[in-house]
Amino acid sequence: MSKLLSSRRSRIAGLVLLALLSLVPLRLLALPYGALDWVEYDPSYHHGHSCPVASPTASALQIPCAELPGPEEPVAAVVNGQEIGRAAFDREVEQFLLALQVGGIDVASPEIQDRLPEFRRQVLELLVEDVLVQQAAVELGIGVAEESIEAQVAAQVEGGGGLELFQAYLEQTGQSAAEFRRETCQELLRAQVQAAVTGTFTGTVEVVQARQIVVASQEQAVQALARLASGEPFDEVARAVSRDEATREQGGDLGRFARGESPAEPQVEALAFDGRQGEVQGPVEVSGGYALVQTVSPAEEVPDVEGQALLFQQWLEDRRQTAEVEVFVDVGDWNH
Incomplete structure (x- = not known):
């Protein structure tokens, strides 16, 4: 499934490569999570602040690609009122460690264990970034059609060599088909938000x-x-x-x-x-x-694609700086 890897897990693969080379301090850029769902939010959402709607109404806005924890599930973090469940966080940490193992790194080694809080923090940063993209989509009136998700998943499966290789890829990366589908949703959403944010960029x-x-x-x-x-x-x-x-x-x-x-x-x-x-x-x-x-x-x-990507990353960082983020899991120094 080389095409799947290149288009879907390339940032993780890049992280693993860096870890294999030198285990230098790393900065991740994106990491998908969860099973496809929709979250209802109050339309009063504005400038990075929102409140979940306990009883969704017809007037509520829908945030695509989001995952809410269950009523009794512990919370890993809250981003502008939107919760990231502990199960979603733990799942992504496990998938990250699995990627390291596939890359030949002994995750039980003292060096990796000493850096585990750092890696957990980076995973959470990526989940927070996903949420910020979702919330920006509400402001911009952007959504992802179910048909687009299905078509993109089908294209990925076909381009990666068919259903059998797709299933093998999921097993190797520790994902479910639903998680892969959510990942596809998040990528499509991110691309649309980036296009909207950098639309006036003429470099x-x-x-x-x-x-x-x-x-x-x-x-x-x-x-x-x-x-x-x-x-x-x-x-x-x-x-x-x-x-x-x-x-x-x-x-x-x-x-x-x-x-x-x-x-x-x-x-x-x-x-x-x-x-x-x-x-x-x-x-x-x-x-x-x-x-x-x-x-x-x-x-x-x-068009300067790299310039567009840097502009979008800076835009995301600005939103991160103004976001209200509460963290409830051990990730070392969150405000590093």
């Missing part, structure tokens, strides 16, 4: 797609140029002669990148941005020898 970035062939000498570069001139495809020549291990098997593909973010050396990036579509330039001297550079698709201005 762009210049990007290009390129390939490279790296050889040891100028003579070898000239030989590679001769093969290209005879009509041999660039990617085939790259696989045959390039000494760059990071790109050789991909036919020299460097991917699509913005200025200053190329995986190759600056002189290769410069040629890529200067080239016309399909043009091959070089050889240019690089640390590994000499490089030939092909501009696969010419430079173009595209």
Whole structure:
């Protein structure tokens, strides 16, 4: 279920990767939870403050993707009046620890146990962030249609290889189908809220797609140029002669990148941005020898997705700073 992992648990996977590398202080960005439900809220909700409606009325607003604890269930936290149940919190902590185990980390080790309060705090921060997105949706008049959730889940299952692999994925990550469905709801809601918040953002970035062939000498570069001139495809020549291990098997593909973010050396990036579509330039001297550079698709201005994401994250942080959050579980220093 690689596509499921990349689209649904990528932030957790990124966290696990960091933990595997060095167990450095980590900051999570999102974590889904719970079984799909709807919460009724008083329409007087305004500027980060709300009151749950004990007896929903026809005039109450619905917050999608939210999960309320049962009448007798302990509460982990309350965010602007909206409760996060202890069961939901404990479930997400367990799923996080399971992700660490899958990544090869011994969660019973003293190092992990010492950092458990930190990890619990980060999990709770993600649940709080989900609630803030839900509450913002009320202010913005945004909801998620059941049809959209069903269609997205179906697409994820099909894209991940079918129902059998989907079930295996759920078992590996410790999720139920209902939790996966809620996660889908939360992602769709977050995307809509982010689009509404950053809708006036007009930042762009210049990007290009390129390939490279790296050889040891100028003579070898000239030989590679001769093969290209005879009509041999660039990617085939790259696989045959390039000494760059990071790109050789991909036919020299460097991917699509913005200025200053190329995986190759600056002189290769410069040629890529200067080239016309399909043009091959070089050889240019690089640390590994000499490089030939092909501009696969010419430079173009595209929306700055990273800038949009940073803007939205800052917006969320501003809401977090003004939110009223009460914590009832041990997460170390909540106001760190």
